Amino acid sequence: MSPVPAPEISVVVASHDRPLRLRWLLNALEDQTLSPERWEVIVGHDSSGPETEELLTTHPLALDGTLRHVAQPPGSAPPGANRNAAWRTARAPLIAFTDDDCSPPEDWLENLLAVAQRNPGSIVQGATRKDPRELNIEHAVHYHSQQISPPTPWSECCNIAYPREILEQLGGFLEDTYTGEDTELALRAQKLGVQKVAAPNALTYHAVTETTLTRRLRSLWRWQDFPLLVKRHPEIREAFPMWFFWKRTHALLPAFLGGTYMGQRRGLAWTLMCVPWLAHILPAHGTDPRGRYRNLLELPSLFAVNVTEFLVLLIGSIRHRSFLL
Numbered sequence: 001m002s003p004v005p006a007p008e009i010s011v012v013v014a015s016h017d018r019p020l021r022l023r024w025l026l027n028a029l030e031d032q033t034l035s036p037e038r039w040e041v042i043v044g045h046d047s048s049g050p051e052t053e054e055l056l057t058t059h060p061l062a063l064d065g066t067l068r069h070v071a072q073p074p075g076s077a078p079p080g081a082n083r084n085a086a087w088r089t090a091r092a093p094l095i096a097f098t099d100d101d102c103s104p105p106e107d108w109l110e111n112l113l114a115v116a117q118r119n120p121g122s123i124v125q126g127a128t129r130k131d132p133r134e135l136n137i138e139h140a141v142h143y144h145s146q147q148i149s150p151p152t153p154w155s156e157c158c159n160i161a162y163p164r165e166i167l168e169q170l171g172g173f174l175e176d177t178y179t180g181e182d183t184e185l186a187l188r189a190q191k192l193g194v195q196k197v198a199a200p201n202a203l204t205y206h207a208v209t210e211t212t213l214t215r216r217l218r219s220l221w222r223w224q225d226f227p228l229l230v231k232r233h234p235e236i237r238e239a240f241p242m243w244f245f246w247k248r249t250h251a252l253l254p255a256f257l258g259g260t261y262m263g264q265r266r267g268l269a270w271t272l273m274c275v276p277w278l279a280h281i282l283p284a285h286g287t288d289p290r291g292r293y294r295n296l297l298e299l300p301s302l303f304a305v306n307v308t309e310f311l312v313l314l315i316g317s318i319r320h321r322s323f324l325l
Helices: 019-030 051-058 079-087 108-118 132-139 164-170 181-191 213-232 234-239 248-266 268-281 289-320
Strands: 009-015 039-045 067-071 094-099 123-130 159-163 196-206
Touching: 009 019, 009 079, 009 108, 019 039, 019 051, 039 051, 039 079, 051 067, 067 079, 079 094, 079 181, 094 108, 094 164, 108 123, 108 159, 108 196, 123 132, 123 181, 159 164, 159 181, 159 196, 164 181, 181 196, 181 213, 181 234, 213 234, 213 289, 248 268, 248 289, 268 289
Parallel strands: 009 039, 009 094, 039 067, 123 196
Antiparallel strands: 094 159, 123 159
16 A cells, blocks of 8 residues: 655644534635645644644545544643644645634635745745624623734734744744733744745634633733743834833823823823823724713723733743743
């Protein structure tokens, strides 16, 4: 019996406790126009419930041998660890990373592979858009999604491909943080002279997920490791507003707080210090009475998010001795 030829591209997915979203991703991969023998998918997960493991053993892609998976102890692995465990078992010379809450169109893999073949040895970053089937969720005050036009300085792993030999040379992702590990890997690769090219036609859709204020605030604490990225790669500061702020609203927040405090004591002139932050943070729900009313209703929760982000990064800056707010 002749050996089964290796695929040309391996899709690697890191997953944690999102079995329904992961199923939708696998269903979308099942519909890819790229011939089945030319690709495979490997999922690395540390999910706590039985649903993910059951899905990964019973999905049609698993039954026909296209899908394999690597399970780690529940809750034990940051995204970098799950990705490393998965890509190291891959058989293809090109590794495409995506997230378990993405759902690519049918031509995603075909387009991504074509760009990689035209640019051998390069990192290929595809485009990411909010899932058009879930755009109505954008009306929620708090939601999570991705909107990425490549190339970006962050090299997000929701849609990017690396030559396997580069991953092996670099040792893969660092596994000591929960944020920034995708950016860090790309920066190390680029320091070796690896080029990054954009593939805007290699499109994937990212879920639009509504959340609550409490859950959003809780999720922000993982960003306290973000200053460590800047410490390891100071050149990335060029991508931040004024080199020291994650977001423009963070740079304007001290003036807003100062204007709020001083305006109560010394009059309107001090209150004007609040205007720049308000201009950047206020949601755009229109200038009609209903829109303005909704803008004001959402302002307190957006203030809470902005302040929490600022404090989390301050804690991270002190912890890692690297200033980023």
